[in-house]
Amino acid sequence: MKRQRRSLIVVALVLMAAPLLYAVLSFAARPAPRPLWLEPPAPNTSCILPTAVIRYDHMQHLKNLRDQVMREGRREELTGARAQGLTSCRGCHAHRERFCDRCHERASVRLDCFGCHVY
Numbered sequence: 001m002k003r004q005r006r007s008l009i010v011v012a013l014v015l016m017a018a019p020l021l022y023a024v025l026s027f028a029a030r031p032a033p034r035p036l037w038l039e040p041p042a043p044n045t046s047c048i049l050p051t052a053v054i055r056y057d058h059m060q061h062l063k064n065l066r067d068q069v070m071r072e073g074r075r076e077e078l079t080g081a082r083a084q085g086l087t088s089c090r091g092c093h094a095h096r097e098r099f100c101d102r103c104h105e106r107a108s109v110r111l112d113c114f115g116c117h118v119y
């Protein structure tokens with residue numbers, strides 16, 4: 001009689017615990033979605049320079065371009081199909097705050113460019 005009662009209690013406890021156990025296991029099994037850190041560029045495009053070059057040298061590239069435009073008055077690279085320029089990036093990297101800014105913040109880089117240039 002005593003034994004029977006004990007096993008009834010055990011069965012009841014297992015039944016009560018089952019939903020919790022199920023929830024824990026299914027939560028653990030589901031891979032957490034990882035949001036992309038940098039907004040992907042417009043599909044089927046390529047950057048104005050090869051990826052490895054633009055990744056590490058875009059600052060120098062933009063400053064060279066600025067000198068070319070401001071000091072030498074050469075503006076030919078600002079127009080046309082492969083137009084460059086500080087705000088041309090927008091064509092493929094649509095949101096500055098989800099691309100440029102995100103990386104600069106992580107690297108503790110502070111730019112003053114966007115006080116004048118609209119992006």
Ligand code: HEC
Binds near residue numbers: 062086
């Ligand atoms: C005080 C305002 C100001 C600041 C700050 C500034 N610029 Fe400019 N920039 C200008 C003006 C004005 C022009 C000339 C625009 C023209 O002639 O089309 C220009 C032109 C340029 C150009 C060539 C034209 C174009 O549209 O791309 C580049 C590249 C450029 N700047 C890059 C930069 C970068 C990079 C920074 C930040 C490191 C920066 N600028 C900060 C005012 C500024």
Ligand code: HEC
Binds near residue numbers: 041045089091092
């Ligand atoms: C015609 C579309 C296009 C334009 C315009 C463009 N990009 Fe890109 N950019 C891309 C693509 C596509 C990639 C990704 C290449 C890859 O993943 O191999 C990229 C990659 C990059 C990266 C490297 C990101 C990383 O993962 O490290 C940087 C930095 C970058 N672009 C900066 C710029 C800047 C600055 C400008 C403007 C002067 C610009 N891009 C203009 C298409 C573009």
Ligand code: HEC
Binds near residue numbers: 058
């Ligand atoms: C993959 C990371 C990354 C992305 C994406 C990126 N940058 Fe940068 N950028 C950097 C780093 C790191 C530096 C600082 C390099 C240094 O100081 O030597 C920098 C520096 C710059 C500078 C020079 C600032 C100064 O005052 O000297 C400019 C201009 C610039 N980035 C523009 C852009 C623009 C515009 C975009 C978006 C289209 C962009 N960057 C996207 C990493 C990135």
